[in-house]
Amino acid sequence: MCLGGVLPGTRMVTAALTAALIASHFVDPVRGLRAHPAGWLFIPFLAYAAANVAWVTPVRWLGWSDWLNWTQAVAVFWVVLNGIEAPACRRFIGGLLVAVGLVASALALYQHSVKPDWIMLGRTQAAQFIGRSSGPFGIPNSLGALMALLIPPVGFLAVGRGRPASQRILWALVFFALGVGFVLAISRGAWVSLAAALGLRLMFAPGRSLGQRFAASAAAVGAGALIAAGLYYSYPMMHVRIEQFRADAGERTRPIMWRGAIKIFEAHPVLGGGGGSYDTLFEPFRPDGYIDRPVYAHCDYLNTLADFGAVGFVLFFGAAGTVAWRCARAGGLAGAAFTGLLAFSLHLLVDFDLKIPALAMISATIAALATREAWPGATRPSAPPGSGIGPARGAALCTAAAAVAFTGLWAVPMYRAEAFRYAAREKINKMALARVDESREGNAIALIVADMERAVALDPANAQAWSDKAYAESLLALSQTARTAELGVDVARDANRAIALCPLLPEFWIRRGTGYDMQLRWLEGGDSYVQALKLAPLGAASWYYQGYHLSLAPNQVGPAMAAVEISLRLDPGFLLAQSLRQRLAIRLQQHP
Numbered sequence: 207m208c209l210g211g212v213l214p215g216t217r218m219v220t221a222a223l224t225a226a227l228i229a230s231h232f233v234d235p236v237r238g239l240r241a242h243p244a245g246w247l248f249i250p251f252l253a254y255a256a257a258n259v260a261w262v263t264p265v266r267w268l269g270w271s272d273w274l275n276w277t278q279a280v281a282v283f284w285v286v287l288n289g290i291e292a293p294a295c296r297r298f299i300g301g302l303l304v305a306v307g308l309v310a311s312a313l314a315l316y317q318h319s320v321k322p323d324w325i326m327l328g329r330t331q332a333a334q335f336i337g338r339s340s341g342p343f344g345i346p347n348s349l350g351a352l353m354a355l356l357i358p359p360v361g362f363l364a365v366g367r368g369r370p371a372s373q374r375i376l377w378a379l380v381f382f383a384l385g386v387g388f389v390l391a392i393s394r395g396a397w398v399s400l401a402a403a404l405g406l407r408l409m410f411a412p413g414r415s416l417g418q419r420f421a422a423s424a425a426a427v428g429a430g431a432l433i434a435a436g437l438y439y440s441y442p443m444m445h446v447r448i449e450q451f452r453a454d455a456g457e458r459t460r461p462i463m464w465r466g467a468i469k470i471f472e473a474h475p476v477l478g479g480g481g482g483s484y485d486t487l488f489e490p491f492r493p494d495g496y497i498d499r500p501v502y503a504h505c506d507y508l509n510t511l512a513d514f515g516a517v518g519f520v521l522f523f524g525a526a527g528t529v530a531w532r533c534a535r536a537g538g539l540a541g542a543a544f545t546g547l548l549a550f551s552l553h554l555l556v557d558f559d560l561k562i563p564a565l566a567m568i569s570a571t572i573a574a575l576a577t578r579e580a581w582p583g584a585t586r587p588s589a590p591p592g593s594g595i596g597p598a599r600g601a602a603l604c605t606a607a608a609a610v611a612f613t614g615l616w617a618v619p620m621y622r623a624e625a626f627r628y629a630a631r632e633k634i635n636k637m638a639l640a641r642v643d644e645s646r647e648g649n650a651i652a653l654i655v656a657d658m659e660r661a662v663a664l665d666p667a668n669a670q671a672w673s674d675k676a677y678a679e680s681l682l683a684l685s686q687t688a689r690t691a692e693l694g695v696d697v698a699r700d701a702n703r704a705i706a707l708c709p710l711l712p713e714f715w716i717r718r719g720t721g722y723d724m725q726l727r728w729l730e731g732g733d734s735y736v737q738a739l740k741l742a743p744l745g746a747a748s749w750y751y752q753g754y755h756l757s758l759a760p761n762q763v764g765p766a767m768a769a770v771e772i773s774l775r776l777d778p779g780f781l782l783a784q785s786l787r788q789r790l791a792i793r794l795q796q797h798p
Contacts, residue, residue, distance in 0.1 A: 207309070209326050209344045211563035214628050217271070218621035220563055224278045225613035231285045232606035235599075242583040244532075245284040247525035252277055254521055255481055258514055263480025264487075264710050267668040271624070272482040272513070272561075274617055276522075279566040286574035296575055300359070303568060304380060307356040310349060311387030314339035318390050339390035343562070350396025351559045353388035354549040355572060357400065360384060362542035395556040396549075401427060403549035407541075410534075460556060463500045466491045467508035471515065478515030486710055487512070492744045497777045502558035509558060526551075529577055536580035543576040623665035630657040631674050634681065641781070648685030654678045662700075669707035669714065676700040676717040683724060694724025712738035716751045723755060731755055746777035754786060763793050 208216045255276060259269035290296050317324055317339040323331045326342050338346040363369070364377040388396070409423040466488040470479050479487040485501050503509040511519050530551075533544050550559065550569050559565045633654055637644060644651065658675035661668065676697045683693040698721030704714040719734030735752045742748045753769030756762040767790045773783040 207306075207326065207342045209329075209342065210348050210565060212344065212561075213327070214621050214624035217274075217563065218618050218625060220278065221274060221613050221617045221621060224281055225609045225617075227285055228281050228609040229606040231289045232602040232609075234289070241284070241288045242577070242581075244529050244577050244581060244583065245280075245287050247528055248280045248283070248522070251518065251521035251525060252280055254518055255514060258477060258518065259481040262477050263483050263513075264708050265480065265483050265669070266707070267620075267624075267665065267670065268482030268486075269480060270482075270620065275561065275563055275566060278563065279560070279570040282567045283570040283574045286571050287578055290574075290578075296578070299571065300575060303571065304356060304360060304384075306568075307352060307360075307384050307387070308380065310341035310343075310352060311383050311390075314341040314349060314387040314390045317341075338392045339387065341387060341391075343564075345562075346391040347393045347395060347553075347557050348559065348562050348565060349387060350391040350393025351550060351553050351557065351565055352568065353384050353391065354396045354400045354403075354553060355546040355569060357381065357384050357388060358404070358545040358549070359539055359542040359572075362539055366538075395553055399552035399555075400549040402552055403545050406548065407545045459496070459498065460504045462493060462496050463488070463502075463504050464508055466500065467503040467505065467512040470512040471508070474512075474515055476515045476517060478511065478513045478518060481513050484509055484512045486708070489710075489712070489742050489745070492742070494744055494776070496744075497746060502561055504557055506554040506558055506560045509561075529573065529581070533576055533580040536576060538579075540576045540579035543572050544580070547573055547576065619664045620668075623661045623663075623668055623671060626657045626664070627661040627668065627671040627674055630654045630661070630678065634674075634678065644681045645684040648682065651678060651682045651685065655682055662703075667707065669704040669711070672700045672704035672707070673711070673714045673717050676704070676721060680717070680720050680724065690724050691726070694721045697721030697724060710741060712742040712745060712748050715741065716748070719751065719755060723758060728755075728758060744776060746773045746780050746783065749773035749776065750780060750783045750786065753783070753790075757786065757790060763790055763797070766790055767794065 211217060211220050252273075255273050259266060259273050263269040286299065290299060313326075317331075322336050325331045325340060325344055329344070331340070331344075335346055339349065340346045341349040341352075343349050343352075360377060360381045364374055364381045366374075369377075388400075405423045405427045409420065467484060469491045470484065470487045473479070473487075484503055485499065488500055503512060507519070507523070510522060514522075530544075530547070533540070536544050547569065550565075553559060559569070633650070637647065637650075655675065655678045658671060658678050661671040662675055665671065679693050679697045679700065683690045686693070698718055701714055701718035701721055704711075705718060708714065715734045715738040719731040719738070722728070722731035722734060732755060735748070735755050738745075738748045739752060749769050750773040753766045753773060756766035756769060767787065770783050770787045770790060773780055774787065777783070
């Protein structure tokens with residue numbers, strides 16, 4: 207309910223709760239390490255991913271956060287699969303997920319009908335998503351993915367036989383409510399994924415002739431097409447989305463991100479670029495004119511290939527495919543849940559749902575419930591309760607203790623540090639967007655510097671925190687001009703700490719160049735900006751800072767103007783570059 211759990215402050219709480227879940231499972235005396243085989247299938251991937259983050263990735267602070275997200279999803283899958291045995295308890299968990307879906311749909315309706323720019327945690331929705339509902343998430347596509355998971359099992363409860371008419375009517379109402387949220391998300395990928403999943407399930411359903419299966423699949427796809435056509439003509443935002451899709455001849459930006467992931471994989475085919483590294487390694491493959499920061503590849507399959515290579519891809523999706531194969535012929539409610547999981551897996555082709563903690567953990571929960579029904583497996587310990595602490599019991603207790611210690615001593619401080627950094631950087635960004643005069647905000651910036659100091663104290667391995675601390679210190683100099691050189695020493699030092707942890711990010715070199723410029727070490731600053739340009743030759747910010755650096759020398763106004771022009775060609779809306787160009791034009795007029 208907190209934007210899908212993507213913010214670092216929320217991740218900190220989630221990590222603590224997951225550790226408590228793991229500990230409570232393994233300290234239970236009727237549990238042991240003898241568990242359902244499906245749970246063990248994912249352990250090799252977690253071990254490999256940890257080694258990858260420790261020794262391969264160039265962005266370890268991001269890699270460990272990514273690894274924890276995978277670990278939490280696998281932990282939830284393990285506990286639900288092995289620890290939730292009573293049918294009534296499994297029904298309760300399923301009902302709770304449906305309740306979450308209903309709340310999400312109600313929030314989506316509120317966004318649509320009352321306040322289109324509202325999202326959770328007191329934030330404002332991004333302008334690009336206005337008109338589409340995201341429910342408790344920050345991204346409408348995430349709401350679509352959640353509904354695609356829940357709609358098939360709820361639909362089965364509404365139309366399946368063997369239940370009183372009153373229950374079926376109730377489930378039909380729930381189905382309609384979830385459908386409202388599904389429509390208001392206006393997620394083309396989620397719609398197509400659910401329709402394709404239903405068509406595939408009906409096409410390969412056992413117990414029917416080929417003709418019957420083909421007819422049922424065609425009927426499902428046809429019904430979906432009729433619903434889409436009705437929405438196209440009756441719902442304006444749906445019309446806009448389809449016309450946008452048609453104008454772009456499909457997708458415009460996603461193929462750019464997909465090609466970047468493929469290029470990264472081609473450069474690192476076996477082990478990948480490293481966990482959490484996609485956004486960093488994308489920069490050399492950025493095409494001219496693409497100014498967005500991708501963060502993720504918008505395809506979890508390609509993102510996993512880029513980050514973890516063929517080894518990681520096979521370990522994780524091979525395990526998931528094995529579980530899916532064993533559950534594919536399930537019938538009843540488990541079969542309907544499998545259809546939702548199939549829709550979710552198809553949606554991974556066009557989005558990054560596994561990077562959203564809530565979606566990763568919910569899909570893991572549903573997968574565990576379906577697996578428990580479709581793939582019977584031994585889940586009881588070999589020794590009965592009260593038979594003493596044998597090797598299995600000892601290992602279970604050690605696992606519980608390790609989960610608590612690991613989370614309390616490392617994961618929570620890491621997320622707490624990132625929460626300080628994230629909030630402080632948001633304040634800087636808001637100042638920039640509001641075009642605030644930083645020279646008048648000395649007290650506010652001093653507080654931001656203090657938060658950055660807390661971040662690096664809690665997690666000295668967070669290179670981004672060191673770079674952002676350098677950024678804040680450079681802004682502080684605008685209000686404390688007498689300390690410019692002194693603060694420049696601090697800026698360069700902190701930027702060097704960031705570079706030592708990860709030399710691949712151009713932003714870190716820009717910060718170091720700024721620190722040297724503040725100390726009047728112009729030539730050394732120039733070397734830093736040149737390195738930033740080498741790392742991001744098509745980055746508008748790299749060319750802007752190069753232009754600003756050159757503008758500090760009276761005889762370099764012409765080259766400075768040329769650098770700024772390149773920056774504005776790459777990003778015509780870059781306000782800082784526009785302002786610098788105006789100032790340089792005045793200087794050229796005064797001193798041609």
